[in-house]
Amino acid sequence: MYCVQEIAPAIVWVGGSDKRLERFENMFPLPKGIAYNSYLILDEQTALMDTVDSAITAQFLENVEHVLQGRALDYLVVNHMEPDHCANIEELLKRYPDLKIVGNKKTFQFMEQFYTFSKPENYYIVNEGDELSLGTRTLRFYLTPFVHWPEVMFTYETTDKILFSADAFGCFGSLSGNIFCDQTDFEGVFLEETRRYYANIVGKYGPQVQKVLSKLAQLEINMICPLHGPVWRENLSYILGKYNLWSSYQPEKQGVVLAYASMYGNTENVMNMLASKLSSKGVQDIRMYDVSKTHSSYIISDAWKFSHLIFGSPTYNMSLYHGMQALLHEMAALNLQSRKVSLVGNYTWANASIKEMTEIIGDMRKIEFIGEPLEIKSAMKQEQIPQLDQLVEDIYASISTSVSAAQPSLAKHNAM
Structure with missing residues (x-):
């Protein structure tokens, strides 16, 4: 059965968790599992923010179909081409053959390296600052290379001021019903795993993270939606402050x-x-x-x-x-x-x-x-x-x- 939650009016979390996975990238221990987040926007046109790992494909597709209620999926935004977030692109194309896949040039290069399909007629290439109107909502794209892969980009929804941040601001650990940080004992449950995720996955790219933080400082942000871990809708200065310390290599x-x-x-x-x-x-x-x-x-x-x-x-x-x-x-x-x-x-x-x-x-x-x-x-x-x-x-x-x-x-x- 479907398992979804609305994070803002007509924006729905359609991700899931894998509590069984032992190792992230077959390297990092996951004693509390891992969450894979995806978000579906319902407007005059529909847009899905990334997909999930193949381990939870069945749950994910059921979530998407339930939220769409028979509507077509118009856009899939690929903020990050790592397989734990893009494993279901081909499956979505089979279900929605007119689907436009939104990404930058590097996105589609990696897509064709990982997979056997090639659908250039479905590709929607964006550059820094480009915007895509869904009707009442507009998506704006920011290229954020090497946070932590070279093709990574962030998507900013301009109405509710929501940042879809790819792997940035994410963490190890599965979700247990509460998908917002403020619903959890974040410092007791997620902080250590957020730092461990940052240090080992993103840590090498501190200068690039600093550039992105400078870029984000120009935006009004009410919510941060990462691809792993809980969603931030309160105390955004807290996690941004942590990222500033970590990416400048200052000890806490x-x-x-x-x-x-x-x-x-x-x-x-x-x-x-x-x-x-x-x-x-x-x-x-x-x-x-x-x-x-x-x-x-x-x-x-x-x-x-x-x-x-x-x-x-x-x-x-x-x-x-x-x-x-x-x-x-x-x-x-x-x-x-x-x-x-x-x-x-x-x-x-x-x-x-x-x-x-x-x-x-x-x-x-x-x-x-x-x-x-x-x-x-x-x-x-x-x-x-x-x-x-x-x-x-x-x-x-x-x-x-x-x-x-x-x-x-x-x-x-x-x-x-």
Whole structure:
């Protein structure tokens, strides 16, 4: 049976959730599943904002047909050509052969790369600022390349001032009836997964996000409708503020993330000592992760949140431990920057971990190393306690003198 909700007069959410999917893009764990959003506008002409993943095709098509009530579908706007949002284009063309597909030139290039159909007679190509009248409503298109694919665009509905934002402002996690952020405990349920989604999916493209935020600042926006996660109709300044922090690589909070690799527990012991001593100094909300146990997406998400990072790793086969090497390379690929970093290395006969961690992290932008790297030979010894204590002092002094970023507050009810 159909499952739809009206988000504004004659604009209906026709998406769905997949609570069974284990991994997003076959990489990122989804303990709470994922939502795929699509929105149908009913005017003199009808327009559908994107489709959904093939996993929920049956539900999606039933939703669309129910809302249309026998009417034709006139337009399909493709804001993003990633398969989790465009898997049903061909199915819609079979049902509505006169359907006009709205996209930019890159949209249709990707469409014909992914699929075997070619329907140029159905293509409606738009450029920056172009408008499409549906009758009483008008859609305006903004090209937003590399947020987070090169063909991405946003669609702005000018009457109710609704922004259909593709993957921007979305998050991991399925929906459970409540499709609006203000209907949920957003900070308790969705914030961590919004940050994890941003850091791992969009994070590399901070400069492009900054350009888009500047473009959006010129618009009056009453609602943001992303392709994943809940819809924003209140406190838009909150999520826009978060995106401004994340895309400018500013930490949200002064604090420490400790990520380590440990084969037999000796490196882990040093990291526990560091964490305990930092806590005794008054540092709060310390996060600690074993890179062999925790998926890198969670560690990267917290690296986006906190100001200080401590990495600890043994040397393995004359090189850096595999899990730590993969984590640091992923952080570098995602363009993480403007963090303060301390290092702990461990070795028995060949010392490589500190050198390799320094090289990888040193190539990242605006990284400040705090304190002297602490090098352990196999296991921590009493005579090295003064070195560890000095590293704790250096990290604490750095945290204490840093200025916290201003935080967007959900308590403020500000619309654009």
